[in-house]
Amino acid sequence: MTAPLPGRPIRSNAAQKLEKFHVYILLVLGIAFIGAGVTAIGFATASPGAVGLGAAAVVASGLIAVYFALAGVSRMAIEEESDPSDAPSIAPLAHDSETENRRPVWPPRTSSQ
Secondary structure (H helix, E strand, O other): OOOOOOOOOOOOOHHHHHHHHHHHHHHHHHHHHHHHHHHHHHHHHOOHHHHHHHHHHHHHHHHHHHHHHHHHHHHHHHHHHHOOOOOOOOOOOOOOOOOOOOOOOOOOOOOOO
């Protein structure tokens, strides 16, 4: 067992932001691929309704992507204004006076093999 490092834990929002980005990309690509498939089926069957529906789905996915992009940019601007200290930081390390009295985590090598 090792003791926890001194100082406060550092939290990072990078993983959460990346996960949201992946969800948005999958949503937009899913809608676009379904729309493209319906459009292709509409062309193959000569159905103007299916072509229109598929094209509308593709356009909708593009609009959703633009909305997510603009919402993300405005959200980042708001976060920067509200919390400018969101830059990566290092937890403050306090001097541990008992390090000399502790045994090493791994025993030192006594012979070279």
